[in-house]
Amino acid sequence: MEFFGAYQHRIDAKGRVALPAVFRDGFGEERVCYIAAETSQRCLTVYPADEFKLMVGRLQEAKREGRFTQRQLINFMAAVSQSSIDAQGRINLPEHLRDFASIDKDATLIGAANHIAVFPAETHSPEAALDDLIDVSDLL
Numbered sequence: 001m002e003f004f005g006a007y008q009h010r011i012d013a014k015g016r017v018a019l020p021a022v023f024r025d026g027f028g029e030e031r032v033c034y035i036a037a038e039t040s041q042r043c044l045t046v047y048p049a050d051e052f053k054l055m056v057g058r059l060q061e062a063k064r065e066g067r068f069t070q071r072q073l074i075n076f077m078a079a080v081s082q083s084s085i086d087a088q089g090r091i092n093l094p095e096h097l098r099d100f101a102s103i104d105k106d107a108t109l110i111g112a113a114n115h116i117a118v119f120p121a122e123t124h125s126p127e128a129a130l131d132d133l134i135d136v137s138d139l140l
Helices: 021-027 049-064 070-079 095-101 126-130
Strands: 006-010 016-018 032-038 043-048 081-084 090-092 106-111 116-120
Touching: 006 016, 032 049, 032 070, 032 095, 043 049, 043 095, 049 070, 070 095, 081 090, 095 116
Parallel strands: none
Antiparallel strands: 006 106, 016 090, 032 043, 032 081, 043 116, 106 116
């Protein structure tokens, strides 16, 4: 499944956020996701299990190529959190990851092809996605 679109949702008192209904099918029957910190954009990324497994394989290959150290890989993996999608379609965003991304009460969830990017609503609204579009006409 390809994730696309931008949606704002509130974080509840337990740190849960509802996934938009259009995103939920992308997690299959397992309804499991992996949440990681994305340092370049200071946001969170939510991966379906199959995409996360592919990403880990790419990370291990990049480590073998010397693009980063074993320690960096361990640190990245230590910060990853697994969550199940509950009956109401919510996932838990752990406090340490919400703190990393400065996500407090509201979040913007953006489909980013093979994963979902989660930003603080104060810094990234659905409308802000229109500010820096790429021209895909040359690719078509």
